[in-house]
Amino acid sequence: MTEPLLTTLEIEPAGVARSTVIWMHGLGADARDFEPIVQELKLPAELGIRFVFPNAPIRAVTINNGTQMRAWYDVLSLDLPRQEDADGVYASEQAINALLEREKQRGIPTDRRVLAGFSQGGVMALHTGLRYPERLAGILALSCYIPLAARLGNERRTANQSTPIFITHGDYDAVIPMHYGQQSVNLLQRLGYTVQWSHYGIGHEVCWEEIRDISHWLQRVLTKPEA
Numbered sequence: 001m002t003e004p005l006l007t008t009l010e011i012e013p014a015g016v017a018r019s020t021v022i023w024m025h026g027l028g029a030d031a032r033d034f035e036p037i038v039q040e041l042k043l044p045a046e047l048g049i050r051f052v053f054p055n056a057p058i059r060a061v062t063i064n065n066g067t068q069m070r071a072w073y074d075v076l077s078l079d080l081p082r083q084e085d086a087d088g089v090y091a092s093e094q095a096i097n098a099l100l101e102r103e104k105q106r107g108i109p110t111d112r113r114v115l116a117g118f119s120q121g122g123v124m125a126l127h128t129g130l131r132y133p134e135r136l137a138g139i140l141a142l143s144c145y146i147p148l149a150a151r152l153g154n155e156r157r158t159a160n161q162s163t164p165i166f167i168t169h170g171d172y173d174a175v176i177p178m179h180y181g182q183q184s185v186n187l188l189q190r191l192g193y194t195v196q197w198s199h200y201g202i203g204h205e206v207c208w209e210e211i212r213d214i215s216h217w218l219q220r221v222l223t224k225p226e227a
Contacts, residue, residue: 003094003095003098005095005098005099005102006054006055006056006057006095006096006098006099007031007054007055008031008052008053008054008055008099009031009032009035009052009053009055010050010051010052010053011035011038011050011051011053012050013045013047013048013049013050014045015045015046015048016048017048017049017050017106017107017108018047018048018049018108018112019047019048019049019050019108019112019113019114019137019222020049020050020051020052020103020108020112020113020114021049021050021051021052021113021114021116021140021218022052022054022096022099022100022103022113022114022115022116023051023052023053023116023117023118023121024053024054024056024072024096024115024116024117024118024120024121024122024124024125025053025055025056025070025117025118025119025120025121026117026118026119026120026121026122026143027061027069027070027071027072027075027119027120028061028064028069028070028071029070030055030056030070031053031054031055032053033053033118034053034118035051035053037206037211038051040208040211041211041214041215041218042215043215043218043219044219047218047219047222047223049218049222050103050108052099052103054095054096054099055070056070056071056072056092056120056121057070057071057072057092057095058070058071059071059074059088060074061074061075062074062075062076062077063075063076063077063078071088071120072088072089072092072120072121072123072124073085073088073089073091073092073120073123073124073147074088075120084147084148086148089123089124089127089147089148092124092128093124093127093128093131096115096124096128097128097132100113100115100132110134110135110136111135111136111137112137112222113136113137114136114137114138114139114140114218114221114222115128115129115132115136115138115139115140116139116140116141116142117140117141117142117144118142118143118144118206119142119143119144119175119176119204120144121144122140122141122142122143122144122167123141123144123145123146123147125139125140125141125144126139126141126144126145126146126147126165126167126184127146127147127148129160129163129165130152130155130156130157130160131155131156131157132157132159132160133157133159134159135159135160135163136160136163137163137164137221137222138163138164138165138166138217138218138221138222139160139163139164139165139166140165140166140214140217140218141165141166141167141168141184142167142168142169142206142210143168143169143170143173143175143176143181143204143205143206144167144169144176144180144181144184145176145180145181145183145184146183146184146187146188149184149187152187152191153191156191161192161193162194164194164196164217164220164221165188165193165194165195165196166195166196166198166213166214166217167181167184167185167188167195167196167197167198168181168197168198168199168200168210168213168214169181169182169198169199169200170199170200170201170202170203170204170205170207171199171200171201171202172201172202172203173202173203173204174203174204175203175204176204178199181197181199182197185197196217198210198213
């Protein structure tokens with residue numbers, strides 16, 4: 001039986017939608033968390049970007065005493081790479097794949113779709129994008145890390161080997177310390193990916209300099225060259 005699509009908040013462009021950014025929120029947040037960033041990005045209208053902000057499923061989160069909240073996967077330990085909820089990660093990957101497929105059915109070409117996310121959402125953008133069988137326009141991962149890193153070499157797909165990847169982090173992030181982000185960049189570079197890496201003098205949050213850099217990056221990856 002096919003699982004229902006994730007619920008989403010969507011912001012349509014003024015004109016025809018020509019591209020899509022699917023942006024996943026962090027642990028305990030929801031689809032509204034990054035809605036305000038759309039205006040702050042000040043993206044050119046001619047890019048025709050549809051923003052899709054999905055809601056993660058509600059589940060019990062172990063490190064929060066089993067409290068039910070929106071989460072892409074369970075967090076079993078603060079020692080992030082040691083104990084991971086692989087089943088939860090793979091289930092969310094399939095749910096995000098379904099949203100990517102829906103955008104294809106809505107007429108958005110494969111190479112005009114970006115996966116983005118913050119914290120747990122960034123984790124899922126990296127996990128899903130690197131395993132996706134068709135070329136994406138880009139992968140944007142904020143304040144996060146690569147999950148199930150030991151499996152990536154065998155599970156990654158060649159379609160996104162040269163896809164632009166932008167990873168950012170806060171220097172003073174106490175939730176997901178910056179060295180996790182740096183380790184993820186190093187792993188991707190060892191596997192032959194080209195990664196843009198930026199870090200900022202902030203904690204587990206987003207700053208205006210980062211928003212500016214994200215805007216420039218999105219414009220670059222979603223601007224098709226002249227035929």
